[in-house]
Amino acid sequence: MSVNVIFNKCINKDPQKMAIVEELSFESLQYLPNYYLKHKVLKQLFKHFNTIDNTIHAVAGEVEITTEKIGKAFGLKYTGTTYPDKVTTKGLSEEDERIFKFFQGKSQHALKELIFNTLIDSDANRDKFKRSFLLYIKKCFFLPTSAPNVTPRALPTIFDLQNTRKKNWALHIHNFLLEEIEKAKENNASSVSGCCFALMVIYFHETHFGKNSQDAEAQPPWI
Known part of the structure; x- marks a missing residue:
């Protein structure tokens, strides 16, 4: 990566x-692994992700994707305001x-x-x-x-460099990912933009540790 x-x-x-x-x-981004998300895994996550309920519905279990989980997965702020879409x-x-x-x-x-x-x-x-x-x-x-x-x-x-650390980066990632997945599904696309790595980290974290386990609530980053 x-x-x-x-x-x-x-x-x-x-x-x-x-x-x-x-x-x-x-x-915390220094802990990102040095590999690319395999297309086969990405395709399955994308295929089973429902943007209406923000949930991956797969055999191993149903995992909801939230802004807070994205923040915890990558050690990013998940409250506050985000940046505008354009300038x-x-x-x-x-x-x-x-x-x-x-x-x-x-x-x-x-x-x-x-x-x-x-x-x-x-x-x-x-x-x-x-x-x-x-x-x-x-x-x-x-x-x-x-x-x-x-x-x-x-x-x-x-x-706005002075307020960078105050911004809701997890929401920034989440909003863009949802938009891109919805767009890809509408166009029946075989690939999708956005941080799909977030889907993988959250899905495997929760299906491995369980939603209510102490490990699942460990200090970020989950990566």
Whole structure:
């Protein structure tokens, strides 16, 4: 999994960058496993997931997917407000418009290069690293799509850096996942965007430990 790579090859080796990630409250993402979700498993989770009751109905059991569970699974905040779905240059300050144009349409590879190569030697570069990291995490994990570049929906993240740790990231993931699954089912698609890894973690966690066991309520992250 590409998130694991940037932690192992960059962030974990740079105390300054790790300190920023901890400041953003995303240090738990370093525990994501270094593998991709197999298409066969993904297809089964997607097939048995009902967006009306937010539940996976499968042979091993019925597992409800909630915002709180997504938060606990990944060690993310699951209360508070989320980011808006889109942002435009209209009404932005000259500086914010410059930032918007710099990051708009950035590819996953370009964001990874910024994460690796940005030196933490000034406030401006600290903010550049934060924005690059946030967009990369969204592109690869929170709001993944088949498109090679950052989607417009990810861009509101880059402006309000002061309140990043206060945002409801689990709801952000949950809303996008539900929308993408509903869209895929309507179009009879064979694949789906969104953080389907969340479905797998929650499903196997609950079917293994049980909903009411002490282990199931252990401290996050479940990963």
